[in-house]
Amino acid sequence: MYFSKALCAASAIAIIATGAAQAETLTIATVNNGDMIRMQGLTDDFTAKTGHEVEWVTLEENVLRQRVTTDISTKGGAFDIMTIGMYETPIWGANGWLVPLDDLSDDYNVDDILPAMAGGLSYDGTLYAAPFYGESSMVMYRTDLMEAAGLEMPKAPTWSFIREAAAAMTDRDNEINGICIRGKAGWGEGGAFITAMSNSFGARWFDEDWNAQFDTQPWKDTLEFYVGMMNESGPPGYATNGFNENLSLFQQGKCGMWIDATVAASFVTNPNDSTVADSVSFALAPDNGLGKRSNWLWAWALAIPAGTQKEAAAKEFVEWATSTGYIELVAENEGWANVPPGARTSLYENPNYLEVPFAQMTLDSILSADPKNPTVDPVPYVGIQFAAIPEFAGIATEVSQEFSAVYAGQQSIDEALAKAQAITNDAMEAAGYR
Amino acid sequence: MARTVTTNRKILNTTIAWAIGLLIFFPILWTILTSFKTEAQAINDPPIFLFFDWTLENYAVVQERSNYMKFLWNSVIIAGGSTVLGLIIAVPAAWSMAFVPSRRTKDILLWMLSTKMLPAVGVLYPIYLGFIKLGLLDSRFGLVIVLMLINLPIIVWMLYTYFREIPGEILEAARMDGASLREEILYVLTPMAIPGIASTLLLNFILAWNEAFWTLNLTAVNAAPLTAFIASYSSPEGLFYAKLSAASTMAIAPILILGWFSQKQLVRGLTFGAVK
Numbered sequence: 001m002y003f004s005k006a007l008c009a010a011s012a013i014a015i016i017a018t019g020a021a022q023a024e025t026l027t028i029a030t031v032n033n034g035d036m037i038r039m040q041g042l043t044d045d046f047t048a049k050t051g052h053e054v055e056w057v058t059l060e061e062n063v064l065r066q067r068v069t070t071d072i073s074t075k076g077g078a079f080d081i082m083t084i085g086m087y088e089t090p091i092w093g094a095n096g097w098l099v100p101l102d103d104l105s106d107d108y109n110v111d112d113i114l115p116a117m118a119g120g121l122s123y124d125g126t127l128y129a130a131p132f133y134g135e136s137s138m139v140m141y142r143t144d145l146m147e148a149a150g151l152e153m154p155k156a157p158t159w160s161f162i163r164e165a166a167a168a169m170t171d172r173d174n175e176i177n178g179i180c181i182r183g184k185a186g187w188g189e190g191g192a193f194i195t196a197m198s199n200s201f202g203a204r205w206f207d208e209d210w211n212a213q214f215d216t217q218p219w220k221d222t223l224e225f226y227v228g229m230m231n232e233s234g235p236p237g238y239a240t241n242g243f244n245e246n247l248s249l250f251q252q253g254k255c256g257m258w259i260d261a262t263v264a265a266s267f268v269t270n271p272n273d274s275t276v277a278d279s280v281s282f283a284l285a286p287d288n289g290l291g292k293r294s295n296w297l298w299a300w301a302l303a304i305p306a307g308t309q310k311e312a313a314a315k316e317f318v319e320w321a322t323s324t325g326y327i328e329l330v331a332e333n334e335g336w337a338n339v340p341p342g343a344r345t346s347l348y349e350n351p352n353y354l355e356v357p358f359a360q361m362t363l364d365s366i367l368s369a370d371p372k373n374p375t376v377d378p379v380p381y382v383g384i385q386f387a388a389i390p391e392f393a394g395i396a397t398e399v400s401q402e403f404s405a406v407y408a409g410q411q412s413i414d415e416a417l418a419k420a421q422a423i424t425n426d427a428m429e430a431a432g433y434r
Numbered sequence: 435m436a437r438t439v440t441t442n443r444k445i446l447n448t449t450i451a452w453a454i455g456l457l458i459f460f461p462i463l464w465t466i467l468t469s470f471k472t473e474a475q476a477i478n479d480p481p482i483f484l485f486f487d488w489t490l491e492n493y494a495v496v497q498e499r500s501n502y503m504k505f506l507w508n509s510v511i512i513a514g515g516s517t518v519l520g521l522i523i524a525v526p527a528a529w530s531m532a533f534v535p536s537r538r539t540k541d542i543l544l545w546m547l548s549t550k551m552l553p554a555v556g557v558l559y560p561i562y563l564g565f566i567k568l569g570l571l572d573s574r575f576g577l578v579i580v581l582m583l584i585n586l587p588i589i590v591w592m593l594y595t596y597f598r599e600i601p602g603e604i605l606e607a608a609r610m611d612g613a614s615l616r617e618e619i620l621y622v623l624t625p626m627a628i629p630g631i632a633s634t635l636l637l638n639f640i641l642a643w644n645e646a647f648w649t650l651n652l653t654a655v656n657a658a659p660l661t662a663f664i665a666s667y668s669s670p671e672g673l674f675y676a677k678l679s680a681a682s683t684m685a686i687a688p689i690l691i692l693g694w695f696s697q698k699q700l701v702r703g704l705t706f707g708a709v710k
Contacts, residue, residue, distance in 0.1 A: 027655055032669040037499070055655045060668035063650055070558060070651060076566050078654040189670070243671050248477040251673075261671065273474050273673070 024313040025053040029068050030083040031061050031300060034266075035133050035340045038330060039321060045329055046320045052313045061188070072097050072305050080314045084129055084303050086120040086371070090388045092303070093123030099304040099311055101127045101318065108319050112344045117299050120371045120382070129301035130322040133263070134342030136365035137196065137295045139283040140250065140268055141257040142276060145169045145176065149256075156284045159200065159225060159294075162257065166233035169256030178233030180255035181226075183407040184242035187393050190407075191400030192296060192385040193259075198222040200287045200294040204375040205387050205424070210433040212424035214399075214417045223413045227406060239407035251275060259285060261298070262365055265358035266337060282361040284368060290376050296385035297369035299343065342366050395427045462686065468679035469493070476676040492680035500663060502684060509659035509688075511574050512649065513642035516581035517635055520589045523582075525631070528593035529619055533602050543594065546587040554584075554647045565652060572654040580652065581642045588641070589634055596630025597623070632699045636692070643689050660685040 030036045036058070043054045057079070059067060068082045072092065084092070092098050104110050110118075110127065117131040139157065146153055149168035154161065166178030182193040195205070203218035213219065230238050233256075235249055243260060247267055250258045251274040258264070271277040285295035302321060304314045320326060324346055330339045337356050339347065347353050348363045374384040381387035386396065402416040402423070428434050468476050470488045496502070531539050561580065562571075570576030600623065608622040624631065646661040653662060667674060667681040693700070 029654070032666055032674070033672050040499070057654050057658070057662075058666035059650070059662070060665050061670050063665050063668075067651060070562055074559065074562050074566060076562065076571060078571055244669075244673055247673055248479070251474075251477070252479055254479070263671070267672070 023051045023053075024080075024310045025055060026080045026310060026313055026317055027055045027057065027078065028081040028083070028302075028317070029057045029059065029064060029071075029079045031064050032058050033263075033300075034338075035263075036083065036300070038334060038338065039132070039326075039340075042326075042329060042333065046317060049320070050313070050316050052316065054317065075307055077305070077307060077309075079305060080308045080310045081317060082303050082305060083132070083300055085301065086297065086299050087383065087386050087388060087393070089121045089129045089301060089303065090123040090382060091390055093126065093128035097306055098128040099306050099308070099314075101130055101304075101315070104130075104315070104319055108323060109346075112324065112346050114343060114345055114366060116297055116366055116369055116371065117343055120297060121299060121301050129299075129303035130318050131299040131301045131343040132322055133340035134297070134299040134366060135262045136297050136342070136362065136369050137193075137260055137285050138262050138265075138361055138365045139257055139259050139285060140265060140280055141165075141283065142169070142253075142255075142279055143281045144279045145256045153281065153283050156293075157286045159286045159288050162259075162286045163225070163229045163232075166229060166257060170233040175254050176256060177235040177249070177254060178256040179229065180235055180238070180241065180246040180249050180258045181230070182242055182246065182260065183230070183234075183239040183404055184245070185397070185401040185404040186242070187386065187396035187400055189242040189400070190404055191396045194222065194226065194400070194403055195396070196285070196296040196385045197226065197294040199292045199375050199384065200285075200290065201225070202288070202290050202292075202376040204377055204379050206379055206381065206428075208378055208380050210380060210428050212421050212428065214421040214424065219417055219420075220413060223403065223406065223417070227413065230407065239404050259294075262342065262358065262362040265362065269357060282358055284361070284365055292374070292376055293368055295365050295369050297366065297371050298385070389433075391427055391431045391433075395424050398423050462690070465679045465682050465686075468676055469683045471676050471679075473673055473676045476679070477673055492676045493684070495677055496667070496680050496684065500666065500681075502663065505658060505660045505663040505685075506688065508574060508653075508657055509643055509661075509685075512577045512581060512657070512659050513639050515574070515578035516585065516642045517589075517638045519578060520582045520586050520638060521631065521635060524586060524589040524593050524634075525624065526619060527590050528597050529623060531590070531594050532597035532600075533605060543591065546590060550584075550587055558651060561648075562652070571652060572656050572658075574657045577649060577652060577657055577659075580648050581645055584645070584648070585638045585641055589638055592634040592637070593627070593630065596627050596634075600626050629699065629702050632696075633702070636696055636700050640689055640693065 030040075040056050040058070047053055064083065065088075068079065068084065069088070070076070071078045072082065089098070093100075113131060114134065117134045118127060121127060121129045121131060139153070139162070141153055146165065146169065149165060151165050151168060153165070162179065168178070170176065170178035182190045184190045198204075198219060201218045201222040203216065203222050204213050207213055235241065235254065241249075243264070246255065246258055246260060247264060249255050250268055253276045258268075265282060268274050268280050269277050274280075285293050287293040302318045304311060304318065308314055322343065324344060327339045327344065327347060331352070336353050339353065341347070341359070341362055348359065353359050369384055371382050371384050379387070381389060386392055399420040402411070402419045405411050406413055406416045425434065467483070469492055470490070471482065471486055472489060472491070475482055475486050531543065565571045565576055568576070570579075604626070605618055605622060608618050613622065644661070646665075649659050649661045650665055653659070664678070664681050664685050667678040
């Protein structure tokens, strides 16, 4: 009798203890965009399945980056899961700041993650962040204006065609600019665009010994082409235009073409927001026949900081949010056009999703990006629109400010390139690379 | 002899004052107007001023997505707590500097002010590490302390300026009548400096309410105030200006109302001593 009572008590304690260990409250830092907000709205499904509660800290992208970097580098432990990008993941993985995602369940099917995404979110062959959605960049263009100009957009255009088409579509009297692209200072704004563009011109940030390469002809060619084309066919004040400014111009019918993130496709084809929704089509980002296109690769991914006390529950959430099951949940609730794109191969084998007008071009753009071999000549870094080293964000922000000053007509291309060369070499020397 | 001001001059001065006032208020007005537009109307070019289909949809979305009252309460506690704590420390400090100055008083005042010249990000890591060690991360108490320390130089400077306008003889008389130091500060000095203390309190409450570096970097879920609420609606990749405007309007509304009702005290305090 005594034994059975003790057994019951022990069982009850074990059940309570197990229950307490299982039901966690996870704190997740994330970025404010449509896909992430949608995920927050569907969190009840995760709670119903696992019993774990979720508390969200949603921040603007740049604020989020500073906030999570401070926390993880000081082992602050404020977050159980962080939303980070392709730039941070390999650096933080190498520092041992992230939990390796090498033991995800069989049901998760890690091999289904698009290889380009898995590669960009790994360090030394180990996955450190699971992609929630991925993006590349591509050309979004107005079919009606292209037709009126008597031109036909190829699936894989060259830069010379883009410049010709931009000039043909430009109609200053009616405020139509042939082309809208980013010029705003910032490594993630205009800096990202010009770096990806320079790859197609044969330029690179560093040679294999980490020497800056802004004194080479391909960089000069890149900037001369960019400035020439934008002065001919770009919107006024393009030096301060970023993603949002160009999105606004395109949605109001003031751009013939816009080269930017593939996720923008869902915005410009949404008739509630876009006045040109029914006359938009897509093409690959342009090239120069050198074997590299000017598209980038990016993913917002979920990572678990090393040292979190809730690692098991955090892994359950990461699996839930980046699974094929989650994609189906979004499709069921919000339609296939709203599922997070660019992360899983199976999504692009789904006939329902392939009916979405920009699905195939998004996949083709992602597949044509190779972060391990981003440039024509070899480089010592990984990343297309960035070099995955801790110093890059600071250097590239300064360099992009010099380039934006060129776009604004405040200095010459030669002056900007000379300054970029000095800024980069000085910083790399101070950091011990040279 | 009183200076004669012509009617034309009065009209001109009033017009200029109104124009400057409206210019300063325009960004706030535009934010409020945008909060009632759709996202498409918010980015319309040319901008739409008043004639659009007013909607409350953005407020509904913000209310549904965020726990506004939690952010508001945190803002009230953090801004109020840091201001009151700052005053408790600053009143005796300003008293000593104004009425018992030493050779180094001016230097101390300048040194205090110089701490405001250091970029906040320069001390982010030491303070963050200190917060981790003390278990203050994401706590309202921690933020009350930090914001009090940040605003303390301004509080001391403002109070010092007001106290200097009060004749020291009055305090001396109180002392001769047997008042202790505590009684002198509490029952003689403070009542005379009420307008100055009130305007210091209001100004620092506003500064603490709007502080957006430490309140974003030292909080997560529990202590996040309205600055974090606004930051959650800003995005460089996606046009959410109408929702951001609705969130901003909700965040500034309490302080705007407070400022409106206390403008007389605020102006009186800020101009205290200007005219004897």
